[in-house]
Structures are given as structure tokens and as C-alpha cells.
Amino acid sequence: MIFLINQYLNIKMFALISCRIIFSLLTSFFINLFVGPYIISYFKKFQTFQIIRTEGPTGHFKKNNTPTMGGVFIVISIFFSTFFYCDLNNTYIWYVLFILIGYGVIGLLDDYKKIKFQNSVGLKILYKFLGLSIIAILLLYIMYAHQENSIAIEIIIPFYKAISFKINYLYIFLSYLVIVGSSNGVNLTDGLDGLAIMPVIFLSFGFGLIAFFSSDINICNNINISYSEKSNELSVLCASIVGSGLGFLWFNTYPAKIFMGDVGSLSLGGALGIISILLHQELLLLLMGGIFVIETMSVILQVIYFKMRKKRIFKMAPIHHHYEIKGLSEPLITIRFWIISFILLLIGVISLRIHDVI
Template structure:
């Protein structure tokens, strides 16, 4: 028993000597790059008059934001990529997959933002074009994973408040459908939520911290056994990406908090939504991840309800969708809505860890 404990301490100590420094440094690097580059980015975009395009049928209070620079997601992604390249093990296949797919998503988001700025409207790419481009990237990514690792064909569900996990083996078609929709739904839900100052970035930070813990539990032989998770070798390296998101996100929030001096744009929201989705898929914690993303999913559901209600009755269920606009039109102050959504997001993260 003593020998087992002694070996365990050696393993833990080695992990933290090697990994703790890199984890801290990736956080510091991503935070520093974003914090110091965003002001330069803001000034440059002010001079070039590249600013947020406001919905004509949106809340009246939003027209005061029409000169606010957008596409700050470029700096967020730049800092994440630099810090991950500097401090992660680039021989790890998970790191390379995530960086590559996120880059493709950032191109879609950039095109969407670019169209909005050039065409001077709030639509950018139409929903069909955006989904089409995302679908190509998602299916390419999932098929590539399948070709390289056919052992991934399963999904697991945690029975709340127990250590029991139900594991389902999937056929290829079902696997593609499930993971296709996870990435599509979450990336676009983050995009829909990013409508108020700091509303989307803080839940992303919370979720990234949650994924940091889950990545460690999944990639550690002892903790994965304790929590009854499937052990996934080398998945602890995903902590580097999670902490780079946290660092960059906190620095961005410094400037994106109400009243925002910059917005992340679709280039940021779509890419970050894609990135956290892929992390959850790699560590096989999709069920817990969807609980964490509850605030994003609620926002998407509010839009779906609104569209269905209006299509069949020509009446609106909400004053405006997504849901945060409904509360705005009810007269609730923007900072109040933002903080309450943050609180709900934090509660969902805590609830996720309570049930395991």
C-alpha cells in the first residue's frame, strides 16, 4: 500500500513540475498578448472606421454602440494560437486538430464580419451560407477523426449524483450526426449570445475552466478511475488550450465589459464556440459539456421558439429574440442582464461538478 502511494506521489509531482509551469505560462502569455494588443487594435479600427453594424430592428439603446470597433476575436485567436504553439506539445494530435479546425472556423467568421462591414448591414453571410460552410468543415473534421481513430465511436452519459456512466457504441452515421450538431449548435449559440457587452465571453471563460478540470480528470489514470471516466491518454495537454482561452478571455473582457470598447465579432464567437466543443468531444464529456453550455442553448432555443411562433401565428412569443433582447425591451438594464446571465452560467458549471 505504501509503495503504491509513493509511486502515485512521484507521478503527481512529475506531472506538476513539468506541466504546472507550462499551464501558468500559457495563461500569462495569452492574457498579456490580448491585453496589450487590444488597445492598438481599437485605435487602428477607429482610424479606419471599422465598427459594429447595428441591427435596424434592434433595441434603440444599441445605436449608441455603432462606432464601437468589432472583430476583436482576431486578437483573441492570435493570442491563443501563439501561447498554445509556445507552451503545448505540438506532437499531440488533439492540439493540432483543434488549432486547424478553429482556424477554418475563424475564416468563416471573418468572412461574415467582413461582409457586414463592406455591405453596411447586420446580416453578413446568410444563415444558409454560414451553416453550409460550417457543415463542410465539421464533416471534414469528423471524418478525419474517424479515419485516424475508429475507437472514438461511442458516447457516454453520466447518471447524475452517482459514479455510474452509460456508454453507447455508435455506428458511423450516428456518430457523424451527433458530433456535427454539437459543434454547429454550440458555435452558433455562442454567436447568438454575443449581443451584449461581455455577455458571451464570461460564460466561455467559465466553461473553459470546467473543461480544464475535466481534461485533467480524463487524462489522469487515477482520477479517471475515481470518477469512472474513460481514460484518454494525453488529453491533459488540452489544459494548455483551455487556459489560453481563459487568459485571453479575461484580458478581452477588460475592454469588452460594459460599456464595451470593442466587440469580438463572429470571427471570435464562432471560433471559440467551435474550440470548446471540440475539446469536449475529445475528452468524451459531451453530456456534461451541454449542461455547462446551458446559457448558450437557452439563447438558441429562444430564437427557434420565436421563429416557429411567428411563422405559424404571425405573432411573437418574445418581445425580441435572442432572449437577452427580450429582457432589454422589458426595461431591465444591460449590466443587470449580463451579470445575471453570468451567474446562471456559473451555477451550471458548479451543478455539472456536483452531479459527478
């Protein structure tokens, strides 16, 4: 909004994308910092407390009186910050907001059902998966329906190079898997205080950095970034995610005063998925978001192995619960996962290397 208004006002500060990035980050941060206490009090008043799984670690039962659905003010702060500081004529911004809000609504319904019926089931897995799939497929249809077969797509291979190929059904299917998979990856990781939000912040920072340089063709020719005139506006949106995440972490760090719930984890994961597609960095998502991959794979392996051998690989999945049961404290597990996530971010940045290095 400010970007569009500034076309008439011509204020140099708002014309600079670097300034809008900073403003976007700070705005979403302070929105969360301001509204957080009110939302926490409101949720406590109406007893929207986290429903703890009966088969989960016993130490989690003390969290029964902690409010959930904190993802509501994450989504709100990201939306308003993006609305104020991004170029609303840029379709990439609306693609991300479409997933953010759509997946947020599904997560909200899931959280509401858990609270209403006082169990940890929420929406049936089939219905949740169907809802996530419909939204992802609808968005991909909007994105690619009017594209011609001659339009090429680039996929960036970390530490190697970009490979171009034409849009086809396989790529659309892989894009669908990226969106749905990343949303579920963040959802599975969101099991300890502050565990999921910091990797989201790191990943958003990494994608924001890539988006910032993506409209400079000289830089893109020297490193593994796909050139696009539209992509750099995503850096402002990524900054709003970083600011919102930091604002939420203010209340979510151990011991958490509020949890993000599915409304936060599904929306943030889906948003990161579509951002990676727009930047053609789907493989980098797997690298820098390695914590989410590890958590997801631990669940998949546990289920497959149990069905085949009637035995468990881990004491409990996702893997952060395995370490809890082994006796590691919650803050220790969380901080070590943060460290791993930060290292993966650095490796991801290094992978954007000069083409001739290897």
C-alpha cells in the first residue's frame, strides 16, 4: 500500500526496497509484541488451551493450561506488514498470501475442533490433507493455467547449477508436494517451546536474501540464483515473516505462554513452500529446512518400520520426543535444533556459489 501511494508522493525512503524490508520486519515484530498479551489473555479467558496427547511425554501435561492458536496473530501481522510495504501489483505477493491465509484457515478449523471436543485429533487426516491439497492445486492452476508450453522453468541444484526445462505435469506435481510437504513438516516440528519458529525465521531470512538479489541479472549470472524482476519483492514479505516470528518467539520461548497451533505451523510451512517455488529454490528448501525434513522422515520411518516389523526405531516420533524420553531437557533439545538449523542456513548460503568453482 505504501509502495503504491509513494508512486504519487515520491518519497525516496519508501522507494528503496532495503528500507521497506526493515520497516516490514519491525512492523510485524511490534504488532506481535503489542497484540500478543491481549490475545493470550483473551484465549485464557475462553480456555482455548493446548490439548496434550495422552501418549505423549509425561512432562507435557503441565502445558494443559497454555493457550494455543497463537498462529492467528502471526498470520495477521504478516498480512498487515505485507499489505503496507509490498508492491500489491506483484502477483507473487498474492500467491504467498493465498497460501498463508488458506492454510491458516484449515489450521484454525483443526485447532478449534481439538478444543471443542477436548481431544488431540482435530480434523480427520483425510479432510485436512484434502483441504491442503485443494488450496495448493487451485493456486498452482492459477499460476500455470495461462502459461504457454514454450515457457521454461529453472530449478536450482545447490553446489551445481541451474537446469532449465519446460513446464510439465511432473513439475506441477512436484510443486504441489513442496507446498503440502513443507506445511506438514513445520506442523510436525512444532512440538516443543520455540522449536519450529526459529528454523522458520532462519529459512525466511535465507529466502529473503535470495529474493533481494534475484532482480539483479549481473549477480544472478555469477551465483546460483534465478533471475526474475518480480522475485525481489518477496524479500519484503520474507522480512515480515522474520519479524513476526521474532515477535511470536518473545512469548513462545521456554516456558511458552502460547503455542502457534496448526493455524501457525500449516500457514508458515505452506508460505515457505510457495516462496521456494517462486524463487526456483525447491532443493534449497530441503537443505536449509533440514530440521523439518528430519522431523518428517522420523515419523515416516517410524510408521513404516512399525508396520513391517512391529517394532519402533525411535522411542517416540517426531524425533524431538525421542530425545525428550531419553532424558534431555526441552530447552536443550530446542537450542541444539536451532544450532543445526543455523548451520544448514549457512551451508545453503554457501551453496549459492560462483558457477565456475566446481
